[in-house]
Amino acid sequence: xxxxxxxxxxxxxxxxxxxxxxxxxxxxxxxxxxxxxxxxxxxxxxxxxxxxxxxxxxxxxxxxxxxxxxxxxxxxxxxxxxxxxxxxxxxxxxxxxxxxxxxxxxxxxxxxxxxxxxxxxxxxxxxxxxxxxxxxxxxxxxxxxxxxxxxxxxxxxxxxxxxxxxxxxxxxxxxxxxxxxxxxxxxxxxxxxxxxxxxxxxxxx
Amino acid sequence: xxxxxxxxxxxxxxxxxxxxxxxxxxxxxxxxxxxxxxxxxxxxxxxxxxxxxxxxxxxxxxxxxxxxxxxxxxxxxxxxxxxxxxxxxxxxxxxxxxxxxxxxxxxxxxxxxxxxxxxxxxxxxxxxxxxxxxxxxxxxxxxxxxxxxxxxxxxxxxxxxxxxxxxxxxxxxxxxxxxxxxxxxxxxxxxxxxxxxxxxxxxxx
Numbered sequence: 001x002x003x004x005x006x007x008x009x010x011x012x013x014x015x016x017x018x019x020x021x022x023x024x025x026x027x028x029x030x031x032x033x034x035x036x037x038x039x040x041x042x043x044x045x046x047x048x049x050x051x052x053x054x055x056x057x058x059x060x061x062x063x064x065x066x067x068x069x070x071x072x073x074x075x076x077x078x079x080x081x082x083x084x085x086x087x088x089x090x091x092x093x094x095x096x097x098x099x100x101x102x103x104x105x106x107x108x109x110x111x112x113x114x115x116x117x118x119x120x121x122x123x124x125x126x127x128x129x130x131x132x133x134x135x136x137x138x139x140x141x142x143x144x145x146x147x148x149x150x151x152x153x154x155x156x157x158x159x160x161x162x163x164x165x166x167x168x169x170x171x172x173x174x175x176x177x178x179x180x181x182x183x184x185x186x187x188x189x190x191x192x193x194x195x196x197x198x199x200x201x202x203x204x205x
Numbered sequence: 206x207x208x209x210x211x212x213x214x215x216x217x218x219x220x221x222x223x224x225x226x227x228x229x230x231x232x233x234x235x236x237x238x239x240x241x242x243x244x245x246x247x248x249x250x251x252x253x254x255x256x257x258x259x260x261x262x263x264x265x266x267x268x269x270x271x272x273x274x275x276x277x278x279x280x281x282x283x284x285x286x287x288x289x290x291x292x293x294x295x296x297x298x299x300x301x302x303x304x305x306x307x308x309x310x311x312x313x314x315x316x317x318x319x320x321x322x323x324x325x326x327x328x329x330x331x332x333x334x335x336x337x338x339x340x341x342x343x344x345x346x347x348x349x350x351x352x353x354x355x356x357x358x359x360x361x362x363x364x365x366x367x368x369x370x371x372x373x374x375x376x377x378x379x380x381x382x383x384x385x386x387x388x389x390x391x392x393x394x395x396x397x398x399x400x401x402x403x404x405x406x407x408x409x410x
Contacts, residue, residue, distance in 0.1 A: 004300065004303055004304070005300070006270050006271050006272055006277055006278065006279070006296060006299065006300065007262060007271045007272055007273050009254075009257060009258045009261055009262050009273060010258060010262065010271055012254045012257075012258070013254045013255055013257075013258040015254075016250065016251045016255070019251075020236050020239060020240075021235065021236070021239050022235075023236075027227070029297065030227075031225050031226070031228075032255070032258065033295070033296070033297065034225060035225075035255060035258075035259065036259060036262065036271075038259075040259055040260070043255060043256055043259040044256055045221065046221045046224075047253065047256040048252065049217045049218045049220075049221040050218055050221070050240060050248060050251060050252045051248055051249055051253075052214060053214045053215060053217070053218040053237065053240075053241065054241060054243075054245060054248040054249075056214055057214050057215065057241065066211050066212045066215055066241075067211055067212055068212045068213055068214060072211055073211065074211070090238075091211065091238070092234065092238065094211065095209070095210070095211065098209050099209070
């Protein structure tokens with residue numbers, strides 16, 4: 001349904017919203033009309049929050065996580081274990097791991113995974129800077145926490161080979177049955193690997 | 206899951222997006238990260254499209270439809286039938302009726318329907334200005350095209366009484382079975398009304 005827009009300003013705003021992933025023209029229209037009903041100041045705040053973020057946001061020069069400062073608050077914190085690095089794909093993964101409160105080390109954000117199909121090679125990712133960090137000799141363990149996909153596995157293997165010359169322990173996060181999952185609905189590969197990689201039962205899960 | 210944000214600029218942008226209807230914090234994060242990956246100019250265009258719309262948009266002084274000019278293109282057009290007014294709730298309804306290409310008259314956008322539950326009374330809507338338009342005597346027919354809800358019906362009745370003193374034909378859009386609908390899945394009220402309000406079969410639907 002090709003609707004004629006009564007206003008070019010409206011059409012432009014709807015068009016901009018409709019460029020966002022997962023937002024079609026109908027949803028875009030709904031969001032724009034919602035904003036139109038808000039106060040002028042609220043709309044200005046919305047617009048400026050986006051443009052200011054893009055203009056002023058920094059990426060940590062150590063771990064490449066998003067940051068308001070040159071070195072992010074995690075890398076700068078004296079309370080974190082600087083001998084352990086958790087390698088993740090994106091800043092969302094940093095936030096996901098942080099929210100578990102199970103990790104007190106530092107991070108390294110690759111910016112993606114090796115994916116020849118999408119034209120992403122090792123040089124497009126922050127792999128060299130990871131090697132540099134390890135080369136300095138203070139890192140004792142590198143935890144690979146990438147997606148459990150073919151691309152993630154490829155990237156894991158690539159990093160494994162790159163770091164092989166250095167005296168650093170390399171681990172990968174556990175793959176297995178998600179907590180709360182029922183065995184009968186788990187795919188065979190996951191189930192098979194969870195049997196091969198079984199851990200000693202100690203009574204506390 | 207209360208995730209710690211690595212950047213206040215990021216948190217602010219996500220917070221602004223999450224204020225939009227139907228957008229939670231996870232979706233907001235996804236949209237913001239998408240925008241972060243775009244060019245600076247694209248993000249500025251997004252921000253300015255919204256703020257410019259809010260700052261510069263006008264509402265037609267005749268029909269209250271959204272417009273770039275004082276009088277909207279529909280009201281200003283010499284090709285439209287100025288003796289018929291279609292009364293709708295919102296500018297989206299104008300676009301919906303326009304897209305059917307079945308109506309060549311003018312519109313009147315009420316800005317909602319009477320809804321005591323939401324604190325919306327007749328004075329919050331553009332009803333007086335509709336009466337003024339009819340009072341001028343050039344309008345021959347007023348088509349009520351409001352939602353088929355209790356609030357819509359209440360508003361229909363209110364407008365009906367307001368316009369009763371004037372020599373104007375008042376009609377309401379047909380309620381009935383949607384085209385393509387199967388009878389067995391239609392609710393009883395709609396089906397009942399569609400039988401009561403049956404029309405003469407002329408061979409062309």
